[in-house]
Amino acid sequence: MLEGLAGHLAGRFAPDEFARPVERKKMVKLIELQDADFDWLLSENAPTRGGLIPTAGGVDQPFVLNLVRRMTRRLAEAGCRGAWMVVADTEVVGLCSYKAPPSEGQAEIGxxxxxxxxxxxxxxxxxxxxxxxxxxxxxxEALVAETAAAxxxxxxxLEKNGFCRVGQRDGPDDGPTNMWRLVL
Structure with missing residues (x-):
């Protein structure tokens, strides 16, 4: 369930409004990500939590999960609840979020x-x-994103979802990075 695009959105979406079948008819949904979820996702041999199980091999590497945790904390401090677990049936298969609180009518997603x-x-x-x-x-007014050119x-x-490439920059860590924008 997608709950709370930002703090003031809590409870405005019907429970299955953003749930859809994807892989072999698995029901996929977004569930709001809480700080305590990171302890669970980072633990070895994580048990089920609220009926959810982490994907075999983990959602991502610990350093990535800790990076996303810091982003999620910054969002929470700003009153923005823009971080979610991607759940297929009961399996947590990924994460998505704003990278920072929305600013000047736009938000960067990851x-x-x-x-x-x-x-x-x-x-x-x-x-x-x-x-x-x-x-x-x-x-x-818009969502933006960045992808490594590689x-x-x-x-x-992003292309499937209507984003347009609007430029490129050279990142010190990622090399060439493409910048994307979707006008809402």
């Missing part, structure tokens, strides 16, 4: 799917759900 669950439509679904929620809420799969996710 998303990641566990390596063992890529190319099954989960990232495309997650981005689509964020777009739909942003449009329904109406406070944002990551064509991520670029296809």
């Amino acid at each position: 998303y990641g799917i566990a390596a063992s669950r890529r190319n099954l439509g989960y990232a495309t679904f997650a981005v689509q759900a964020i777009i739909e929620a942003a449009r329904k809420e109406g406070a944002l 990551n064509p799969s991520s670029e296809r996710v």
Whole structure:
């Protein structure tokens, strides 16, 4: 369930409004990510939590989960609840979020799917759900994203969701990075 695009959106979406079948009819949804979820996702041999199970091999590497945790904390401090787990049936297969609180009518999004669950439509679904929620809420004018030029799969996710490439920059860590924008 996608709950709370920002703090003032809590409870405005019907429970299954953003749930859709993706991989072999699995029901995929976004569930709001809480700080305590990171302890669970980072633990070895994580048990189920609230009926959810982490994907085999983990959602991502610990340093990535800790980076996303810091972003999620900054969002919470700003009163913005813009971070979610991507859940297929009961399996947590990825994460998606704003990278920072919305500013000047736009928000940058980020998303990641566990390596063992890529190319099954989960990232495309997650981005689509964020777009739909942003449009329904109406406070944002645009969503933006960045992709490493060497990551064509991520670029296809954005293209499928209507994003347009608006430029490129050279990042010190990522090398050439493409910049994307979607006017809502």
